[in-house]
Amino acid sequence: MSEPTPVILEEFLKLHPADLADRLQRMELDDAQGVLLSLPRRKAAAGLSEMEFEKAEELLESLTDEQLIGFLPELPHNEIADLLGLLTLGRQRQLLDRLPPEHAQGIRSLLAYSEDSAGGIMTDRFIAIHGDQTVQACMDLLRRRGGTEREDVSYLYVVDRAHKLTGVVPIRELVFAQPDRLIADLMRRDVAFVRVDDDQEEIARRFEHYHYLGLPVLDRHGRLVGIVKATDALEIAREEATEDMQLMVGLSGEERALTPWNKALGRRLPWLYVNLATAFLAAFVVGLFESTIASWTALAIFLPIVAGQGGNAGMQTLTVIIRDMALGELTPGDGRKALIKEAVLGVVNGIAIGIVVGLIGWWWKDSPELGLVAGAAMVLNQIAAALSGVLIPFGLKWFKVDPAMASSIFLTTVTDVAGFFFFLGLGALALKHFVN
């Protein structure tokens, strides 16, 4: 561990936790550790909780239990649970046993939920009140808690004696309301909520669609156990969007530009092998026409154009479909409509591109036959690309796989195989009947 100089430390002290985390992530483990242990606990903890999980994990593992117990209680339970979730079960238990019992219990319940569920993304910091309290009594309560309650609070949740949710009051309405009114008269009873096991992606979609500011999380018995905040849900929506982008091209797990190459390798290479297997399928199709190519080499020159145009058009379709699926904007009936739209586009694009390719083919190799074959193949290829751009994500979904998963790999397989088959097949036919 290397200690930072006072000047550097001074600089770190002034940083926003998110910026502190950025700096820590870019430092050698030793130096990051040194900075963390020299900062005030609260600052260090805030910085740690803003770090990317991969880097935070390394740092946490390098710290002693003693040191961790120093920071952790400064954070809200859900953030402690997120950090503990990076450690081995054994070490988790060890640390939980040393945390103050009132914290440990809350963190243990949060750790029990799946990371991708409402339980995994909710906070257990919320204010629950009863319907028979007056506005004034609530305000007094809040005022007394004012010093300790640092969390952002937009809503008060109204529960009955069994802690079941009965209503909600936006905190701003307390401010606007007459002091002697009863909470029960003020509260909205028709409260949107999520269940503790609900999937985070679905929750994120609901926040995007309905613009909620926060949603209460209920357990199986209807008891209030936490809240999901809009900012957290919307950041998940953003992460899911970029994850889709990565999944499409065969990148599993969140990879960043500076993720070490050896970690990236394990995530990329398997998909490249999948791609290789599918590329051999395309090569096999070309192989079927080896003798055709041997007698008409100009055909080989057009292979990249067939593959390139099919792949690009298919990716356009695929991207549009996956985006709408991710946003939950596609009803079952929409799939058929989208298929028709894409088929029409495929025909029109195909004709528009086929004519150009045909004319260039004719002119370049002075062969009207080549132009005709290339042009016609382009039309068929564009239609195949459009259809597979719709059918592949729907197919993956039907198999209960994320529709984005490696979809570009499957797509280019279809466009290559179909494209080469149409093009070389037509070439073989032309060769038999017209050429020479």
Added chain:
Amino acid sequence: MSEPTPVILEEFLKLHPADLADRLQRMELDDAQGVLLSLPRRKAAAGLSEMEFEKAEELLESLTDEQLIGFLPELPHNEIADLLGLLTLGRQRQLLDRLPPEHAQGIRSLLAYSEDSAGGIMTDRFIAIHGDQTVQACMDLLRRRGGTEREDVSYLYVVDRAHKLTGVVPIRELVFAQPDRLIADLMRRDVAFVRVDDDQEEIARRFEHYHYLGLPVLDRHGRLVGIVKATDALEIAREEATEDMQLMVGLSGEERALTPWNKALGRRLPWLYVNLATAFLAAFVVGLFESTIASWTALAIFLPIVAGQGGNAGMQTLTVIIRDMALGELTPGDGRKALIKEAVLGVVNGIAIGIVVGLIGWWWKDSPELGLVAGAAMVLNQIAAALSGVLIPFGLKWFKVDPAMASSIFLTTVTDVAGFFFFLGLGALALKHFVN
């Protein structure tokens, strides 16, 4: 216009505005118009403001000024401005002249800002107070406004007599505070803010990074003119992410699965032509080796594998880089580090894939020379793919173009051209020295 039956209308009345918008979007224009005009104004306006702009535009254009003037004042100014922004300038002016002057002025100032700027995404509904007021006085003020102020309010903004921002008080702190305290003692003076001209993408990044709940928007003179809310900023971040995904494959403008094919065509076909031009570059490279292929046709069979592997590996790199660029997580120094990482990955991936391709090539065509050429070309191609995956987005950025813009088209051009050149070049060499 067709009038909805009372039963259907009943059903629409119960819908959340976001769901109402979904339904309206899926209806024929006539029917949508009928529903809209039969609903209570407030409901109709809320539904209209939730619709996708393309569909909303059609609907707005089909309504008379009279009808629009009926709905519009039910919405907050920023939403009215967004809707008016869809109409021609002439019609905008016409409608603004007929709106109550106190609304018209606010909307006019909002319309003056660029859509992508802070001014374009902010709301002008905020509560400004003075530092010399007491907590009690503020609460009384809020209470009096309670009935009319329906907007979500999380912060009170403290301004001086010139309306310059001097501080901010979270509304929940008013609740927690002693009634006789002065706002000036309570407020935070170190307020983060944005300028009215700041770009929405940059603002979205700041919300993601710092987890703000809202940011005040200041004009050139430091006067408070609006606020940007976290939910709006984070939805923009999400939209930008999906937009990047679309831009990468050559889709300009937000296209949805159900965007009519004729609108989609104009956005997709130009990029397909760009792709065609670049595909001809690759074809030209293949053409350089026509005689090589004529004497060694097996080479043609491996062209799809060269193109496929290069394209997929390059897309993996490209996607990682564009994601980090979009999130503003790449400092200038990171570019060099990323390049080195990708170069290493390219070599390792290349060797791992090259060996497999080489062995299959040898076995399939019973030609160790083919295996050697294909394997070696694969290594070089993977390195080229890795480097261009980094250099293309950085290059686009350097030219002040969105780094995502059609980047997959440029990338596959490089991987095709380089891949074919390496592969066929090595093939030509091998043909000259070893084969036959």
